[in-house]
Each structure stands twice: as C-alpha cells, then as structure tokens.
Amino acid sequence: MHGLYLVTDRGLIGDRRITDVVTAAVEGGASCVQVREKDASTRELVEIATRLRYLLHSLGVPLIVNDRIDVALAVGADGVHLGQRDMDYPTARRLLGPDAVVGLSVETMEEVGQADAYDVDYLGVSPIFATPTKRDTRGAWGLDGLARVRRRSQHPLVAIGGLDVSNAAAAVEAGADAVAVVSAICAASNPRQAAAELVAQIDAAMSARS
Amino acid sequence: MHGLYLVTDRGLIGDRRITDVVTAAVEGGASCVQVREKDASTRELVEIATRLRYLLHSLGVPLIVNDRIDVALAVGADGVHLGQRDMDYPTARRLLGPDAVVGLSVETMEEVGQADAYDVDYLGVSPIFATPTKRDTRGAWGLDGLARVRRRSQHPLVAIGGLDVSNAAAAVEAGADAVAVVSAICAASNPRQAAAELVAQIDAAMSARS
Numbered sequence: 001m002h003g004l005y006l007v008t009d010r011g012l013i014g015d016r017r018i019t020d021v022v023t024a025a026v027e028g029g030a031s032c033v034q035v036r037e038k039d040a041s042t043r044e045l046v047e048i049a050t051r052l053r054y055l056l057h058s059l060g061v062p063l064i065v066n067d068r069i070d071v072a073l074a075v076g077a078d079g080v081h082l083g084q085r086d087m088d089y090p091t092a093r094r095l096l097g098p099d100a101v102v103g104l105s106v107e108t109m110e111e112v113g114q115a116d117a118y119d120v121d122y123l124g125v126s127p128i129f130a131t132p133t134k135r136d137t138r139g140a141w142g143l144d145g146l147a148r149v150r151r152r153s154q155h156p157l158v159a160i161g162g163l164d165v166s167n168a169a170a171a172v173e174a175g176a177d178a179v180a181v182v183s184a185i186c187a188a189s190n191p192r193q194a195a196a197e198l199v200a201q202i203d204a205a206m207s208a209r210s
Numbered sequence: 211m212h213g214l215y216l217v218t219d220r221g222l223i224g225d226r227r228i229t230d231v232v233t234a235a236v237e238g239g240a241s242c243v244q245v246r247e248k249d250a251s252t253r254e255l256v257e258i259a260t261r262l263r264y265l266l267h268s269l270g271v272p273l274i275v276n277d278r279i280d281v282a283l284a285v286g287a288d289g290v291h292l293g294q295r296d297m298d299y300p301t302a303r304r305l306l307g308p309d310a311v312v313g314l315s316v317e318t319m320e321e322v323g324q325a326d327a328y329d330v331d332y333l334g335v336s337p338i339f340a341t342p343t344k345r346d347t348r349g350a351w352g353l354d355g356l357a358r359v360r361r362r363s364q365h366p367l368v369a370i371g372g373l374d375v376s377n378a379a380a381a382v383e384a385g386a387d388a389v390a391v392v393s394a395i396c397a398a399s400n401p402r403q404a405a406a407e408l409v410a411q412i413d414a415a416m417s418a419r420s
Contacts, residue, residue, distance in 0.1 A: 043297065044295070067252055068280060069280035071280075085253045087281075095280065095284060
C-alpha cells in the first residue's frame with residue numbers, strides 16, 4: 001500500500017456519480033479505493049461495490065470494502081478494511097484467504113502491538129487528526145503518534161483522518177506509506193485535480209524520505 | 211421450517227443474557243433461532259452469534275443470521291435470512307453453498323412471484339400485522355394476504371410480524387408452516403412458558419389443518 005488511498009463517501013459526493021468521482025481520482029493518481037458507505041443497505045452496498053469493482057479492475061486499481069467481508073466476496077473485491085469494531089482479523093483472513101488485501105485500523109498503541117501477530121497488509125493509523133467524517137474513534141494520533149507507530153510496527157502504514165493537501169507531506173515524513181483521504185477528494189469540486197495535487201505532495205515527500 | 215421460530219432482539223431482552231432467553235425458548239419448544247441485531251457492530255454480532263451457535267448446536271436447533279453472510283460464515287451458522295434490502299438471493303446462495311438454509315422475506319406478491327425461481331428454504335411473509343420491532347417494511351399482509359401467498363407459492367412459509375399467542379393459530383390456519391416471533395418471547399417475563407404456549411397453539415392448529 002503506497003501513495004494516495006481514496007475512501008468513498010456518497011454523502012460528500014452528492015449528486016455526482018460515484019464512478020465519475022472515483023475515475024477522476026484514479027486519473028489524478030489514486031492507487032487504491034476503499035468503499036465505505038455506512039448508511040447503505042447491504043443491497044445498495046453490493047450495487048455500488050459491483051460498479052466500482054468493474055471500473056477499478058479496468059483501471060488496474062484495487063478495490064477494498066470497509067468492514068463487509070460478505071460484500072467483498074460477493075463482488076470479487078481485492079480485500080477489506082477492518083476497524084476494531086469489525087470482524088476480528090484472524091476470522092476475516094480465514095474467510096478471505098491468503099491472497100486478499102486485509103487492512104486493520106489501529107487507534108491505540110496496544111492495538112498496534114496486537115497487530116504484530118497478524119500478517120495484515122497494512123495498518124490504518126486512525127485518525128491522525130480529528131475529522132467530521134468518522135466519529136466513532138478514540139483520540140487522534142497526531143503526527144507525533146504516527147511517528148511512534150512507525151517506530152513500533154513493521155507493517156505498511158496508511159494514515160487517515162483530517163488529511164489533505166496541506167498536511168499529506170507531513171504524514172509521509174512522519175512515516176506513512178500511504179495517505180488516505182475522504183473529503184479532500186469526495187468533496188472536491190475537481191476530484192482529479194485534488195488527487196493530482198495530493199499525489200504530487202506525497203511523491204515529493206516520499207522521494208525526500210528515501 | 212416448521213413450528214415456532216424465534217428472532218432475537220437484545221433491546222427487548224434487556225438485562226437478561228441472550229443465551230438464557232434463547233435456552234428458555236428452545237426448552238419451551240422453539241425449533242429455529244434467528245439472530246437479528248441491527249444496532250450491533252460486526253464484532254458484537256460475531257460475539258453474540260458465536261455464543262448462540264455453540265448453545266444451539268448443543269440443543270440441536272438451527273441458527274440463522276439476519277442479513278450478514280459474513281457473520282454466518284464466520285461462526286458456522288446454519289444459514290441466513292435475507293430481506294429485500296439485503297444481498298440478492300443468488301449471490302447469497304453462491305457464497306453459502308447448497309446446504310445452507312436461506313430464507314427470504316417477501317413484502318409484495320411480486321416478490322413472492324420472483325421467489326419462484328429460487329430454491330429458497332422458506333419465505334418470510336412479512337409483516338403479517340404492523341409491529342414496532344420492524345419498521346422498514348411496506349404494508350402488512352394480514353391473514354388474508356398470508357392465505358393468498360399460501361395459494362401462490364410452493365415454498366414453506368414463515369409468518370412474521372405482530373404474532374403472539376392470540377393469533378399464532380390463525381396464522382397456521384391461513385397457511386403458515388412456522389410462526390416467527392420477536393417480542394412475544396424476547397419481551398416475555400417467562401420466555402419458556404411463552405414459547406410453550408405458542409407451540410401449543412401452533413401444534414393444535416397444524417393438527418387441525420392436516
């Protein structure tokens with residue numbers, strides 16, 4: 001997991017088509033898309049994920065489903081993202097198999113330590129900053145917290161929460177391998193340009209780091 | 211599917227343990243249990259379903275999970291119950307395999323007709339009467355509607371919605387193979403006695419019908 005990671009929110013996407021916004025984000029350089037629509041029924045979620053699955057496979061970009069392993073299996077998604085209130089990691093891995101991408105949110109250093117025992121594909125360090133799009137989390141990590149997770153864990157890190165073009169580079173400097181955004185793309189009037197600007201920041205910071 | 215079918219609601223169960231209430235219902239004669247906890251996180255649902263799975267397998271009673279195929283797969287439940295806003299039947303059957311119990315709620319005669327093409331294990335005719343425990347449905351079938359479904363469909367029918375000891379027999383007389391209840395057991399001060407009284411009504415009506 002690296003670069004720019006888009007998490008969907010159809011509320012923020014509004015009247016636009018989710019496939020149009022996701023297409024624009026990928027054209028702008030997003031390298032991974034997670035469908036996260038907490039208010040959707042299972043049927044709606046399968047319909048949205050099916051459309052994104054065909055779109056993203058044609059674009060060569062992986063589709064991750066938030067929480068719902070059944071939906072991921074139904075649509076042939078590349079993997080799932082698990083929160084700490086979602087299915088436990090070992091069970092999710094068993095249901096999805098060794099080739100699926102499985103990411104896990106960590107909100108405390110204790111959870112970071114627990115994840116040492118797991119062959120997760122990445123840890124979602126969440127939230128870096130407080131954000132209105134995800135409210136069921138504990139305190140925010142901050143960039144210092146992200147740097148502490150970086151020193152503590154061997155797993156690839158996806159930073160999420162309150163990230164945009166103003167702080168994406170700082171997240172990479174603090175140790176993020178990828179920067180996940182919701183509103184910075186879903187609420188942007190020009191999602192392609194928003195993604196391209198984020199990718200430019202992320203790439204520059206990544207080059208400076210290595 | 212036959213006899214008394216319990217659907218859980220931990221809000222109605224209150225401070226009691228869900229396993230105690232389910233045990234009492236099975237001792238009273240319930241022959242199937244569906245876990246339906248719409249407000250639970252995935253992790254909570256897996257925890258509840260795991261406890262019920264071990265309990266019910268020891269009692270020889272099937273466990274059905276509402277909506278969540280991933281949870282059913284995770285805990286080794288016997289099947290799932292699908293609403294019309296849950297995963298579509300063919301996809302659910304593909305994920306669960308031919309041996310799983312898959313039930314499908316029908317709220318209109320058009321949906322009853324669509325189900326002719328499916329090898330569902332039962333149709334949930336929902337709701338028979340309006341009920342506060344499930345509000346996302348269209349109009350109520352009534353006993354007349356249930357009788358029309360009985361004439362129209364070859365599938366086993368589970369009647370649900372507003373059923374209790376006062377009308378369970380009438381539902382069987384109208385064509386139900388099983389009577390599903392939520393509050394009539396979950397809110398009962400003596401769930402074992404409540405289940406036994408329902409089973410007595412159902413069995414008597416079933417004997418009179420055959």
